Amino acid sequence: MNIGVIGTGYVGLVAGTCFAETGNEVICVDIDEAKIAALKSGKVPIYEPGLEELVRRNLDEQRLSFTTDLEAAVQKSEILFIAVGTPQAPDGSADMDQALATARAIARAMNSPKIIVNKSTVPVGTADRLRTLIRGLTPHRFWVLSNPEFMKEGAAVEDFMKPDRVVLGGEDAEAIEVVKELYEPFVRTGNPILVMGTRSAEMSKYAANAMLATKISFINEVSNLCEKLGADVNEVRRAIGLDRRIGPHFIFAGVGYGGSCFPKDVRAMIAMGIPGLELPLLRAVESVNERQKLVLVEKVKNHFGRDLSGRAFAVWGLSFKPRTDDMRDAPSIPVIEALLAAGARVQVHDPEAENEARKIFGERVIYHQRNYDALKGADALLVITEWNEFRRPNFQTIKKMLKTPVIFDGRNIYDPVDLRKLGFTYYSIGRRDG
Template structure:
């Protein structure tokens, strides 16, 4: 099939590459000229494990192309995936201007029946708006389908090629057939393609992210109680996770969720509920708890060193909102670091992949950048672990101690053993452990 993908971010680039990998001819469109120039020169603008190799192979095989021009991608396409950003508006609802602009440009360049696919995370009712906008710009036949994306940054290729499920919301049997054909190679092991009405498909994505965010905030609240009553959240986690109704995944306490999805999607569901005259009490609390949790590590630092941190210097390990990505959107690291700087401290940071992102977008020159984890530590009053990259999991703590001014560790992800560190002479702070 001939496919076009609008938007070459984390979702669009992965979707385009994977559809090319399964034999389709794919053209990816983005309005960001610099991104497209870099892609055309063979440079992958984001860090996503496995993406570069797959992308280069499909470009070399002439199945994957990049352009800034809709006219190069849309004519003759069987399906066009809209995978542009849907950032929160001022009131928390999803801003649909990029989605609707894409819908209009698609309609203007269609040359025959086309399936327009909403892949971006969009509120209920968006497919109808996409249909309306497209209808104003073409007389040709088309269908709009909702096909939300569930990939996780850091494991995106695997998630796309072997999805737990594919959700398709459609009113048209013809469009549903095109979608089934496209996804057939990815569900050969029997994972389901779940067909439903468009509204349910649109809400499914938000419900999934809202549920996951709720688990995180719930466990963070349990951790905060643990601290107060002398319990250990890691033991509680194992104790409840072995119950099949609960399950063991996504139960880790920490510094709260970040990234480009959970924060904005939780806000969007709260807003959707308000618009439907419903007060979604749990989700409002999920968001409040998360905001508080992002500041917790700083409060532990403040509790130990006092509120005036002038003259204090800290080593930060991890900047991205989670491991295996360079994405720093809504990353807890930014909250922690800004709070430390505001209290007068200086900071040296290290992250395996997100330092360019930090330099150019999130922290600039406000912090010093280390070239490896160990030299981030030199002369620091404490090590603060923010993101649990694998390479931070088993450091040589004797060598760490030699570099630190004082042997203190603030472990924002509970990856170290309190017992082992205390036996080695460290002062250890964890989250509910």
């Protein structure tokens, strides 16, 4: 099939590349000329495991191409995926400017019937809105479907290739059938393609992210209580996670959730609230998360005093989670800003996110390529993102490099008893710290 994917970010690039990998001819479109130029030469501008290799192979085999020419891509394609950004608007709602501009541009470029599939995370009712918009701009037949994306950054290729489920919203059986066929190679192990109304499909994406964010805020709230009452959130997590009704995933206490999706999608869902229909649970999920991001800084100040001038801190991990360079709404940002505001010097290391971090902190922090180098002369180490390489470090080296052996672990990756034996003062989240 000939496919056009508009928007070549995390979602569009992964989806387009994986559709090419299964034999389709895919044109990926973006308005960002530098991004398209890099992609044309096989350079992937984001860090996503396994993606660059797939992009190169499909480029070489001429099933995948990149362009800024939306009109040409629309005219060559039978199916068009919209995968542009829907960032947060100032009032918390989803900013629909990119999606609406894309729909208009598709409509104006149409030369024959097209199936338009929206993959961006958009408010309920968007497919209907796009239908009305496009109908006003083209005489050609078209269908608008909703196909929300559930991939996780850091494992996006794997998730796209083997999704737990594919959700397809639409009202026209023939158009649904065409898109279903496209997805068949990805669900050969029997995971379902769920067909539903477009509004249910749109809501499913927000409900999934809000549920996951709720689990995180829930366990963080429990962790704060654990700490005050002498319980250990890790022990509690294991105990509740084995209950099949609860499950073991997404109940790890830490410095709060971040990233390009959970914060904005929870806020967008709150903004969907209809007058008279308050959403108090989601508001609480958000406010617990905002507070949680600064729990570790409070521990630093309780240890070193509120004025941190003259102090230096090493920070390991900047991206919002491991295996990505994405810094959008990363908890490391408020943590580092709070340390800087209290007068501290901050020395950072991240395996992949340094370039993204530079766009946020500029020269206000000191960057190190090796994790141990960031420790030199620091009063303490803060671990903010649980990259695998931080899990079993050489603690003797850490002790030697730090001015004082103090660790603030925002992801509970170390053992309090072990660290105490090694002579560290250790703080973590919701545990009896040694």
